[in-house]
Amino acid sequence: MKLKLIYFDQPFWRAEIARLSLYMSDIEFEDYRITSEDLSYLKENGALSDGSAIPFRQLPVLVIEGQSIAQTGAIARICGKISDMYPKDIIEAGKVDQVIDTVTDINVLINPSMHESDSVIKKQMRHDLSNDALPKYFGYLEEILKANDSGWFVGNEMTVADIAVWSMLGWIAQGVLDDIPRDLPRPFERLTSLYNEISKMPKVQDWKRLTYAYDEPSTGEYNYHVPDTI
Template identity: 30%
Template sequence: MANRKTKLTYFDAAGRAEILRLLLTYAGKEFEDNRISRDKWPEIKPTTPFGQVPVVEIDGKVFGQTVAIANFFASEFGLYGKTNLDRLRIDQLVQLIEDFVQEVGKVYREPDEAKKAELEKKVKEEAAPKYLGFIEKMLNENKGQRLLGDSDTYGDIVIYDLVTGFLGPYTATAVEQSPLVKALAERIGNNDRIKAYKAKHN
């Protein structure tokens, strides 16, 4: 994607766009990080493919859906493994984390504050340890340092985003009981490009 003009549009927050920013950053790709304010959203919403963000504009064509865009970036940047089985392993991890996102989504959607607090506690104390336990096992099956093989992939960057992005407050306690996940996140976070990006936006 060296010669493609890329514009990523999302709110000025990590949220659902952060994995896309991380993939672009890790791969060393230049892109326009178009961070919009909430008050501009009603104006921008009708211009998006599905009435939601993030969206990415590549050479003048606009695409939506976070996972679809991330899969494309991973493929374009050589971060999607070497075989179809590698991609299946990455995809199952991504889907697993999407399941966790749905658990967290219940907290955001709950209007009753008491019930919201109860749901948040349940996510942190039950769901997060369960999902990170699954990921810990997956890492252990590959000697612990990466999801697969001996070089970083989309899967490793997704794990990093899981514990440092918008899901971070929900996984913080569980990460301390997941040494392989914690070590992987620290390693990705020490990547020069990622470190510079985080220093700028945190």
């Protein structure tokens, strides 16, 4: 099966959910990281210059057997099915989906503060996120982990839901989001332990060595120096 994952050259959760699940299961795929020229081209044309369609002019996009699929959740389900990290049972599948959609909600909550140019307003937004919205969502996720009690969000094995949360927590734990403390997830024991256990896995360590080994310092509020522990 021919697979091409198109995203920015960043280890952001929207792409890592696909890249890491495929890598961990030894599924070959083209890890295409766009240039700034690609970005201008795709915005204008709804496709890369090689013809890969970018339906909503946003990334990630997965090209599978020449067909483009957009939207993080849709891509996560496909990659999870290919890599055997997505349950066949419809209820278990729904439980994976609800976690992925919650990571999207968290991302969407943080987004406006990333685009706020007034530093005072931005600081207030970050204060509210750190003291209210983010701990609230971390608490909900912690409850799901407690109720399942296997260490994973769903069932007894790692799924793409665990990768989504791991990667989102890594983003926060880098400390690149000004005024969101990097140790914000630490009081949530199960979340912290999920993060630390996934980081330790040999395939995850290999993936980080292969693809997170950037010499460059961070660019803005994304970063490449994802910590191994929270």
